[in-house]
Amino acid sequence: MKIGIVGYGVYIPHYRIKVEEIARVWGKNPEAIKDGLLIEEKAVPGPDEDTITISVEAARYAVARAGIDPTEIGAIYVGSESHPYSVKPSATTVAEAIGATPALTAADYEFACKAGTAAIQTCMGLVGAKLVKYGVAIGADVSQGAPGDELEYTTAAGGAAYIIGAGDSLIANFEGFFSFTTDTPDFWRRDGQPYPRHGGRFTGKPAYFKHTISAAKGLMEKLGTTPKDYNYIVLHQPNGKFPIRAASELGFNMDQIKTGLLCPKIGNTYSGSSLIGFANVLDKAKPGEKILLVSFGSGAGSDAFSVVVDDSIDQKRNKAPLVSHFLNPCVYIDYAIYAKYKQKFKVATLP
């Protein structure tokens, strides 16, 4: 029985801020930052957007693309590190808003930037065991970066939803996955703290590169594949440079990397990052083409998936907006509006 993707949907907010504007406020050289992080601008949530609203929009598009009855969804998992509530699931609101309630199980996941792919693995298990017909896995974030921290240039907003199922009407099927997980304190946010902290350069070699490369190699060894077998590779994108370097070290070339690399234009959408890049590849891929998807979550772990595009892609692709729909046109805001939308200061309420 093939297990795979029945539908997918993406949502990226309408607003953008450029690296030049953030650098202007903190007196930094924008060209050095753009060159160092390979990023030009990032997506900013509107004042009324959060992880739940982004998840709902992405999930609604996924249902539209799948063309399924939402009451047949048996599980919903929302992966994020910016759930609006500490206690009260994002997944129940999503379930209600897409018409999947009440006969389903739902929960929120957190594993830094890879909670969305962990949700996909759970759905694969439930579908494979025939415990549910469809499972929805979402990765979405309105990520936080402290004012003045280098994270502020990349922390962005967006999300993607994948409906996992089995059978013949798949957009793509999973050949297998391999996960690589260790206890590595490269990036964290303590309970009640508004902004995360990170280990600077420690987030690179012992964290991002070790985990993504090990997961990808582990999967290719398990399946007996090599980089030449894949048309595309999509990695988690904390900035524009890391995924290119990791993919190059694995033996992939820029033709295989470029379609899934969106960080330079939208920033790091955390739990949405690799999944939005993956959606952009599905928007363009042909039946039979093969994709290597590798997420990364600080703390730390990577999930690598080998995916083969199926015939239904051509029939379903245009039933919901493509990723390109959200890239242009967008509205550029200055740092003051950005600070207001991100609630970086308190608004006085007069009696």
Next chain:
Amino acid sequence: MAAAARFWRKIPQRYNLIGTKCSACNKVYFPPRYICPVCRRAGKIEEFKLDGKGELVTYAVIYIAPRGFESQAPYIIGIVELDGGARVTTQIVDCDPKDVEIGMPVKAVFRKVNEDGESGVIYYGYKFTPMR
């Protein structure tokens, strides 16, 4: 907490634009009515889901916002005629006030509508955005 329960009762309307329709006269009601005021006893009311697409009938730009909405000003409040036939009063988002036009096609999106302070319940529901 009373506000949370009051909002919870209206989740089908706020999240999914669930109204009602009289199958005798085909009139659509949103918010839902449970007796058709046209057909009265002869009416047959059924649940009806509006598809969220429509046209902006009129609007106002709010510069002096009520409490809780200060950070969104200036923002647009409009009346939208839905394709199914009902009209809703709603916020028009992701639209600069200088770009808003009567007659523009709009569609429903899912947004935060309000929240009960920093520690209270967050209320979600429909707003509308220009069709792109």
